[in-house]
Amino acid sequence: MTLAGCGSTGSGEVTLKLVAADYGDSSANSSEHYWADLVEKFEAKHPDINVEVTVLSWNDVDAEVAKMVKAGEAPDMAQIGAYSDFAAQDKLYPADELLSIPTQGDFLSSLTSAGEVDRIQYGMPFASSTRLMFYNKDLFAEAGITKPPTTWEQLAADAEQLKENGVKYPFALPLGKEEAQAESLMWLLAGGDGYTDQIGSYNLDSELNVKTFDWLKTDLVDKGLVGPVAPGKLNRQDAFNAFSNGEVGMLNGHPTLIAQAKKKGVDFGMVPLPGRSGKAKATMGVADWMMAFKQNGHRDQIGAFLDFVYSKENVLDFSERYNILPVTNSAVDAMSEDAKFKQLEPFLNALPTSQLYPVGNTSWAQVSADIKERIGKAVAPGGSPAAVLTDIQNKARAAEAAE
Incomplete structure (x- = not known):
């Protein structure tokens, strides 16, 4: 303090x-x-x-x-x-x-x-x-990747090439307690949905959200493309530190990573996180x-x-x-x-079109804490994205009803 x-x-x-x-x-x-x-x-x-x-x-x-x-x-x-x-x-x-x-x-x-x-x-x-996807230009060049991905399919293929070239964290996925609610929302928006519906009610277990975490688990985590630390145990700052040390091919980051990576001499680029099949509907703010x-x-x-x-x-x-x-x-x-x-x-x-957390919901602090605590289990070995998201949604609905 x-x-x-x-x-x-x-x-x-x-x-x-x-x-x-x-x-x-x-x-x-x-x-x-x-x-x-x-x-x-x-x-x-x-x-x-x-x-x-x-x-x-x-x-x-x-x-x-x-x-x-x-x-x-x-x-x-x-x-x-x-x-x-x-x-x-x-x-x-x-x-x-x-x-x-x-x-x-x-x-x-x-x-x-x-x-x-x-x-x-x-x-x-x-x-x-707001958040953008950072990528290490030198690691990309060494792996024969000529440009950043614009779809999830390309992202997974690039991560596979980075892994084959010995990159420690092809795509760092920090779903640890420090800021799992941010990393999750970035991916949910890229997948076409988010934390709430059009009237502001929680819909964490929507079909699109479940599909997003199914893809993360199946196409990135299960294939060993997220590095040696389980996403549920990886905190944002640790991921940023690894990127600044030249150990990460791609990760989502905010403006403070610019100075940290520059200080360590990392040559990086920044692009929007791709959507499922192209540009995402929104980025997170x-x-x-x-x-x-x-x-x-x-x-x-x-x-x-x-x-x-x-x-x-x-x-x-x-x-x-x-x-x-x-x-x-x-x-x-x-x-x-x-x-x-x-x-x-x-x-x-x-910034003008970014989507923020549902901070106007008085239940958000409680829901955010639950996401931080549990979302990493959705992509863990043997984990079920649908079951984890449904459990978080049920608790969110109860918190919302108590507002």
Whole structure:
């Protein structure tokens, strides 16, 4: 757990408390530095408002905020992974009671929709990313593969060639607990479906979803094309590390892998994960959320601070520091026009039509935890994708009914 206090010690009329997640991978680039710089600028313009920021690791931040709220000690704001359970408890301000119209209107529309519960926006997107398939150009060339796959059949054939050429992980498939819900959704979307139907109800065991995991098990896992670690035991960061060490032919990744792989000198390409027989209907997007709690009041001061947080300059600063995609149209436009962000362009292009987790469902946290726990068993030896997906679906339906 990393703690930091930001803000002046002056006698401002109001002190706001924010709990935020840490996007850095070391103390040198901890989010503490970003918030310290931002708060210093804000307080210079608003001497009557002090802001104290506590930065916690992603391993702890969601649980710590939940504890604070349960104890009746909610912060004024939290920047964490999910908001809908607090919205369902009537703990949050709606966004339109906080933000100016230009600020609220600047959010990407797909992220605004994902921040709504019963068509009211409570979750304000703070950071986003999409996913692409990374491939190692040198390993491809050495195996005689001239271009990345555009269908699942080609993907499996390429993985077979990589295996025959001695590649340790032809296609790394991290279905371990760290982020199995992400890897799973990427494949389900590529297979033509997803976690929910058109009205937002869970349909994890749909015919298309079962077919997707049947293919993964039969055509990749059972043929030994995913490497020496069972998918259910392989975590995302371990897969990223293996890719950066030149041991992975292909894997799904997000923008932070760019810097990690470059640092190790890996020559890589990035393309959308192929669909079953061609282009997938959508790629997966992820958003992290800012929310404001009603408990302490301070609505006007929170609004002033958040309008500042979401200025184009501050959104771009955060995105550049942490290789994260911006959440506002103005920042996306600015990034698209700046050559230094060229390598993020494919991720940016996928963002407007990306599909996010069903974060507006208050049951999502529970369903996500169940996917992390169980989905790896769907592709394990002797495992049944249909049985595992049906079991997860039954629990999801029960959680949904209890909302």
